[in-house]
Amino acid sequence: MQRVAILGFRHEAMIACPFLTDPSTANIWRGAEILDQSLTTLTGLTDRFAREPDMEVVPLLMVRTLPGGAFARDFYDAIKQESLDLLRQHGPFDGIVVANHGAAEVEGLGVHGDTDYVVAIRAAVGPDVPIAIPFDMHGQVTPELLGALTVMSCLRTAPHRDNYETSWRAADQLVRVMRTGLRPRKMAVNIPIFVPGEKSMTSFEPARELFGMLPDYDARPGVVEAHLFVGFGWNDLPWCGMKAVVLTEESDEQARDLALEIAERTWAQRHRFGLGMETADIRDGLLRARDAAAGPVLLSDSGDNTTAGAGGDLCFVLEEALDLGLVDIVVAGIFAPEVVAACQAVGEGAALTLEIGRHISAAPQPRTVEAVVEALGDRVDVHRFQNLRGSDGAWARVRIGGVVATFHAARVSFTGPGHLEAVGIDPLAHKITVVKVGYLHPAQEDMAARHICLLSPGVADLDFLRLRYEHIARPSFPMDGAMEWTPSQGLFGPA
Ligand SMILES: [Zn+2]
Incomplete structure (x- = not known):
């Protein structure tokens, strides 16, 4: 029997919010009670694993928070330590799902929160155990996070109606790499566009077209999955911005070229991101x-x-x-x-x-x-x-x-x-x-x-021109509205 651990903390941080995230705004579940919640971010995943009679899902720890200020440092340290302890006590595992959102930040850490967490898990379990992450499109990806994960999926609708499908795809990819030993190649482009979710809803353009094109990339031979992240544009942090991320079966060059292409198509639409509602x-x-x-x-x-x-x-x-x-x-x-x-x-x-x-x-x-x-x-x-x-x-x-x-x-x-x-x-x-x-x-x-x-x-x-940005990469759009940019400037791979 192959065993797959599920754990994570799903947090979206607004660092300008004065109220730190602590247990008062978090749901913390352990063991079997995690699956009792029927979280849509997990049900696709568990349904997918139910099709594999020789694979067992082992829920360990799930923290889900109300979006808010950064994680209080002591709360984060406790969650991280408990996660590592549980992996050791209940392991070894043949695969791991880290069910994080991607926009976690931690008080005083100086590093993207999800990156710190997943890098620690990678260090604990070694280089060979595949790790899958079903991201929210409002999360971030860093070189270190790209290096620590094996496969990933990401939401494609806002408002979010595809949690189930996203969770399913992460599990589907994890099953594949566990069965075949495949280790996908990964390349990404940081796109210096800052927009709130309200200006990148997939019910209107340009996000409808940009996210709608992703299945066509997925269908190309050699592609594992293509992703576009809106990111969390309110946070004045160096790792923020939109991202194109492509995973392929074996070609770095293909991953790079497609990530550049998605970034180029996104950049070309930058002036169209706006509010489509009254x-x-x-x-x-x-x-x-x-x-x-x-x-x-x-x-x-x-x-x-x-x-x-x-x-x-x-x-x-x-x-x-x-x-x-x-x-x-x-x-x-x-x-x-x-x-x-x-x-x-x-x-x-x-x-x-x-x-x-x-x-x-x-x-x-x-x-x-x-x-x-x-x-x-x-x-x-x-x-x-x-x-x-x-x-x-x-x-x-x-x-x-x-x-x-x-x-x-x-x-x-x-x-x-x-x-x-x-x-x-x-x-x-x-x-x-x-x-x-x-x-x-x-x-x-x-x-x-x-x-x-x-x-x-x-x-x-919702008007980012009214906010102050001091730590993001400059130039960025719309703060430096007339800037020139080409996608190769934002290219990065796993670190
Ligand atoms: Zn979101």
Whole structure:
């Protein structure tokens, strides 16, 4: 029986977010309970291995986090050490799946987080055990990471609807290299384009065409798989940027030529990356939603997008809604432990004077409001739902004039109607619902009559020209808009 270990920590870091990632915003599963979660990033993989009667999957450790600030160093060190210990205690293994995202960063490490983790695993298991990684397209690849992994897959849709297929392909490749001894050749190009996920959605151009062409590359003789990474453009780090990565069966030259070609085709489209959805500033977006013929209108507070790792603590949209005197509107998912504590102190049904707007990830803008506590809870029970992320923090649902707002003692992401139901809100009953995302997640797309992306301020600002970059490679686009570049400048291989 051949044995395949599954482990990893799936984290997307926004290093400008002041809230470090620690166990309070992470789900940690060990052993068989990992597979009980039916994570779509793993089910494709386990289904694929189920077709191989002589291969056994051994789940060891899986950490899944809410996107947020960098990993707290002691938390990361503990996860990494436990991973290495588990591999030693339960090994040896014939193959390893590291189910990471690719955009992990660690407080004070100075090295890309996923790279540090996978390089450590490679060092522990030696050069011969194949390692597969099913990446998110918003991750990064470095020369050292390319050197440490054996095979890889990467998401091709945003919003992400192909976790299952991506996970399947990683397992399929791992089975192949375990059976045949094949060791693919790998080449990559760093493409100096910085775009947020909202400007590279595969439901519109140019990302639809760029990601849509990848299966044609996969189908060429000699190609194992071709990849395009959007990367995580908010992070001002030297390893950030888009990437083209190609794995071939035996030819470095073919991998190089195809990576250069994908990079060239991507670069040629750089001016077309833009927002394909309806957008507005906060005030205008609220007014358009108020005047819309039908709801629910979903407004996304993109600058404070917790699914991109922003803090979730900003009240700009809530305050504007109050100033406009709007009614029949829900503002969901505000991180404000002190507001929750104040509501708990008076209890459900009680009226109180609340201070809101004590921002930490932006300049504070405090104001007092008269509120009624509608409901309190100990946790946002999201574990029943696929593709939704949250934590166990207490919450308070509060009515302030015509606005219903939910405040949370831990950071949370409302990514589907299930989150609203979990705090006692009928997702379809209100004209306007504001959530802290950028693009809508699939379940939100399905429920919204209309979506308006609010171009709100915050660390997840969609206009990168408003951000400061000091550590990325320069020149880069769009910061150095008129720059010249040819793909061979970005070429790199495994280190
Ligand atoms: Zn992603």
